[in-house]
Amino acid sequence: xxxxxxxxxxxxxxxxxxxxxxxxxxxxxxxxxxxxxxxxxxxxxxxxxxxxxxxxxxxxxxxxxxxxxxxxxxxxxxxxxxxxxxxxxxxxxxxxxxxxxxxxxxxxxxxxxxx
Amino acid sequence: xxxxxxxxxxxxxxxxxxxxxxxxxxxxxxxxxxxxxxxxxxxxxxxxxxxxxxxxxxxxxxxxxxxxxxxxxxxxxxxxxxxxxxxxxxxxxxxxxxxxxxxxxxxxxxxxxxxxxxxxxxxxxxxxxxxxxxxxxxxxxxxxxxxxxxxxxxxxxxxxxxxxxxxxxxxxxxxxxxxxxxxxxxxxxxxxxxxxxxxxxxxxxxxxxxxxxxxxxxxxxxxxxxxxxxxxxxxxxxxxxxxxxxxxxxxxxxxxxxxxxxxxxxxxxxxxxxxxxxxxxxxxxxxxxxxxxxxxxxxxxxxxxxxxxxxxxxxxxxxxxxxxxxxxxxxxxxxxxxxxxxxxxxxxxxxxxxxxxxxxxxxxxxxxxxxxxxxxxxxxxxxxxxxxxxxxxxxxxxxxxxxxxxxxxxxxxxxxxxxxxxxxxxxxxxxxxxxxxxxxxxxxxxxxxxx
Numbered sequence: 001x002x003x004x005x006x007x008x009x010x011x012x013x014x015x016x017x018x019x020x021x022x023x024x025x026x027x028x029x030x031x032x033x034x035x036x037x038x039x040x041x042x043x044x045x046x047x048x049x050x051x052x053x054x055x056x057x058x059x060x061x062x063x064x065x066x067x068x069x070x071x072x073x074x075x076x077x078x079x080x081x082x083x084x085x086x087x088x089x090x091x092x093x094x095x096x097x098x099x100x101x102x103x104x105x106x107x108x109x110x111x112x113x114x115x
Numbered sequence: 116x117x118x119x120x121x122x123x124x125x126x127x128x129x130x131x132x133x134x135x136x137x138x139x140x141x142x143x144x145x146x147x148x149x150x151x152x153x154x155x156x157x158x159x160x161x162x163x164x165x166x167x168x169x170x171x172x173x174x175x176x177x178x179x180x181x182x183x184x185x186x187x188x189x190x191x192x193x194x195x196x197x198x199x200x201x202x203x204x205x206x207x208x209x210x211x212x213x214x215x216x217x218x219x220x221x222x223x224x225x226x227x228x229x230x231x232x233x234x235x236x237x238x239x240x241x242x243x244x245x246x247x248x249x250x251x252x253x254x255x256x257x258x259x260x261x262x263x264x265x266x267x268x269x270x271x272x273x274x275x276x277x278x279x280x281x282x283x284x285x286x287x288x289x290x291x292x293x294x295x296x297x298x299x300x301x302x303x304x305x306x307x308x309x310x311x312x313x314x315x316x317x318x319x320x321x322x323x324x325x326x327x328x329x330x331x332x333x334x335x336x337x338x339x340x341x342x343x344x345x346x347x348x349x350x351x352x353x354x355x356x357x358x359x360x361x362x363x364x365x366x367x368x369x370x371x372x373x374x375x376x377x378x379x380x381x382x383x384x385x386x387x388x389x390x391x392x393x394x395x396x397x398x399x400x401x402x403x404x405x406x407x408x409x410x411x412x413x414x415x416x417x418x419x420x421x422x423x424x425x426x427x428x429x430x431x432x433x434x435x436x437x438x439x440x441x442x443x444x445x446x447x448x449x450x451x452x453x454x455x456x457x458x459x460x461x462x463x464x465x466x467x468x469x470x471x472x473x474x475x476x477x478x479x480x481x482x483x484x485x486x487x488x489x490x491x492x493x494x495x496x497x498x499x500x501x502x503x504x505x506x507x508x509x510x511x512x513x514x515x516x517x518x519x520x521x522x523x524x525x526x527x528x529x530x531x532x533x534x535x536x537x538x539x540x541x542x543x544x545x546x547x548x549x550x551x552x553x554x555x556x557x558x559x560x561x562x563x564x565x566x
Contacts, residue, residue: 025147044175052185052189
């Protein structure tokens with residue numbers, strides 16, 4: 001998959017996962033992997049720079065909690081992150097709709113029998 | 116599985132501006148992920164822990180590299196700010212260094228320029244001091260006369276290396292100059308030359324001087340020069356060694372009216388040398404008083420005789436001592452012409468003939484001479500017609516005959532002395548004949564106002 005397309009998509013996917021409630025890095029990676037049926041075969045470690053970038057952009061905020069004797073960093077969406085997720089969703093749906101429209105027309109054209 | 120120390124092996128050294136919990140947060144987050152992954156791997160996949168760890172790390176990637184990325188991500192703004200600050204500081208230092216270098220270079224150039232200017236000023240001062248200082252110490256100088264210079268005059272004959280001319284007299288006169296006090300008054304001082312041709316004029320103040328030298332032939336030349344402060348001066352003058360060549364001259368008067376009464380008023384003419392000769396680049400002006408040469412004074416007077424007289428002067432051997440005109444020579448009438456019987460020897464050259472009228476008085480003792488014009492001196496008895504002068508040239512090597520044609524105006528004045536003033540007031544010209552002089556039958560003439 002094109003890396004530029006993948007970069008924008010991964011951020012949107014992470015925001016979507018975080019939007020469902022406070023979560024942490026490993027959970028986010030597992031959720032994305034399970035929901036995409038392993039389509040995004042990314043290194044799990046590459047999620048963390050993206051998460052920290054979203055945190056720097058104030059789209060998510062973090063907090064540390066003690067879990068099973070370990071410190072765990074949780075992420076949750078900010079109001080700015082919610083707006084950004086909505087915008088990215090609309091943008092992606094428009095993009096996918098456009099792509100689907102083109103691909104759908106081509107498929108329909110071939111399905112119509114020629115008289 | 117990696118521990119915290121191993122994860123941080125690729126992190127940069129600890130920075131002062133780094134948050135204290137940054138490294139620990141990065142390590143804790145990565146270790147939590149790896150622990151979760153290992154737990155899940157063991158639960159789902161089973162197997163030994165080592166292979167589970169290997170699979171977890173395989174899916175995660177290199178934790179050290181992830182930790183390094185996260186650290187730089189967190190410190191990026193501070194690092195860039197610091198780099199910008201350092202860069203700005205370095206740039207400022209470079210600019211300052213360049214400015215300091217330029218200022219130093221300019222200062223160096225200014226110092227060089229100042230040094231050159233100072234050197235030039237010093238050289239100029241040395242020159243000025245050299246001009247002010249005397250070239251040689253003056254022995255006679257003393258503290259009481261600190262500004263005086265020694266003036267000497269050296270006179271040689273014909274050339275610079277010629278024999279000394281000791282028979283000359285010289286007159287030194289300081290010319291008054293603006294801004295200079297003339298302590299020796301600008302008065303002329305006469306000096307005589309010693310046998311070596313030297314005249315010591317003594318100490319004098321600086322200024323512009325004029326030296327007039329009279330040779331043994333009574334020729335004059337003037338030399339001017341400037342004596343600066345504390346600088347002695349030796350003025351070298353080259354004088355002529357020989358007299359101008361002598362030539363012969365006779366005088367005659369043509370067409371003298373018969374009714375002209377010259378018993379009480381006579382016509383006089385005297386010769387003045389006008390020429391000069393150049394010796395060693397200097398012009399020597401003749402005075403008309405050469406030694407052993409009596410300049411003729413033409414006198415047309417009693418009984419229409421043309422006589423030759425000489426001007427009275429102390430140096431003349433015919434001077435009687437009482438300011439009278441001495442008439443040493445008779446004139447004869449030759450073929451109805453009045454011609455001087457004497458051939459006069461005078462130096463060749465250019466002359467000016469000056470005419471005048473003089474009252475005549477017969478000598479009580481008739482020796483056939485005119486013994487004076489009035490007995491009271493020429494200034495009171497002679498009226499020189501200064502504007503009726505002519506110039507002519509007496510050529511050397513032949514007999515020069517000067518012919519005078521008496522104009523009617525002069526004749527009229529001689530007949531009636533009251534006409535002298537009348538002619539003068541009306542500006543009538545009195546001419547003394549016309550033509551030139553030369554060969555054996557020259558003539559003198561002139562024109563102009565009466566007085």
